[in-house]
Amino acid sequence: NAGVTQTPKFQVLKTGQSMTLQCAQDMNHEYMSWYRQDPGMGLRLIHYSVGAGITDQGEVPNGYNVSRSTTEDFPLRLLSAAPSQTSVYFCASTSGGSGQETQYFGPGTRLLVL
Amino acid sequence: AQKVTQAQTEISVVEKEDVTLDCVYETRDTTYYLFWYKQPPSGELVFLIRRNSFDEQNEISGRYSWNFQKSTSSFNFTITASQVVDSAVYFCALSEGSQGGSEKLVFGKGTKLTVNP
Numbered sequence: 508n509a510g511v512t513q514t515p516k517f518q519v520l521k522t523g524q525s526m527t528l529q530c531a532q533d534m535n536h537e538y539m540s541w542y543r544q545d546p547g548m549g550l551r552l553i554h555y556s557v558g559a560g561i562t563d564q565g566e567v568p569n570g571y572n573v574s575r576s577t578t579e580d581f582p583l584r585l586l587s588a589a590p591s592q593t594s595v596y597f598c599a600s601t602s603g604g605s606g607q608e609t610q611y612f613g614p615g616t617r618l619l620v621l
Numbered sequence: 622a623q624k625v626t627q628a629q630t631e632i633s634v635v636e637k638e639d640v641t642l643d644c645v646y647e648t649r650d651t652t653y654y655l656f657w658y659k660q661p662p663s664g665e666l667v668f669l670i671r672r673n674s675f676d677e678q679n680e681i682s683g684r685y686s687w688n689f690q691k692s693t694s695s696f697n698f699t700i701t702a703s704q705v706v707d708s709a710v711y712f713c714a715l716s717e718g719s720q721g722g723s724e725k726l727v728f729g730k731g732t733k734l735t736v737n738p
Contacts, residue, residue, distance in 0.1 A: 538724035539724065540724045540725070540726075542726075542728075547630075547730060548730060549625075549627075549712060549728040549729055549730040549731050550712065550714075550726070550728040551728070552725055552726070552727075555724045555725055556724070557724065565725065595664070597666065599724075599726075601724055609656070609668050609671055610656075610668070610724070610726060611668070612658075612665065612666040614664070614665050615664055615665070
């Protein structure tokens with residue numbers, strides 16, 4: 508199993524550009540999430556999904572869109588990038604929603620918005 | 622609302638010293654889960670341990686041990702005989718069982734541990 512994969516590893520955008528961060532998992536996990544990590548801030552939840560066709564907002568959803576058309580994929584879209592979105596983005600998946608399941612994280616995407 | 626506090630921003634020790642990383646959490650839920658993750662300089666997040674709110678037994682795994690105390694809402698992590706390879710940022714995290722929550726972790730801000738040779 509590849510686990511959780513993310514592409515690209517690194518991206519530079521200009522303010523106002525759009526892009527999609529890709530996330531895929533091959534563990535047949537129902538639950539997937541996106542986090543951003545900023546220096547000194549830990550990881551903060553952007554959006555999450557409890558299954559195909561179901562998404563919800565986390566702590567910091569503004570400026571980001573998500574969709575979940577398949578169990579495997581959970582892309583994160585930036586419609587109009589801003590410098591405040593410069594961050595490292597982590598995608599994660601887990602097998603259940605009771606709270607006790609372990610989240611598995613992808614390797615991260617480092618995004619720089621100029 | 623739930624919250625995780627890691628008051629130690631950075632810790633520096635010399636190899637073979639023991640070091641304890643503190644984690645204090647807040648939650649209104651009676652069922653919750655606590656996690657520790659390690660983030661080495663390479664950047665990936667590595668799962669270390671999960672503990673549920675009904676199990677206050679301490680846990681030991683090799684040089685790592687965890688002390689869970691509900692009375693003080695703490696879940697501290699101790700590394701015994703630290704090694705240079707332990708240098709990393711360590712995150713404590715919380716999920717709430719009654720709300721579902723494996724997909725909604727709340728993280729502390731992390732503690733950067735540097736182990737010097």
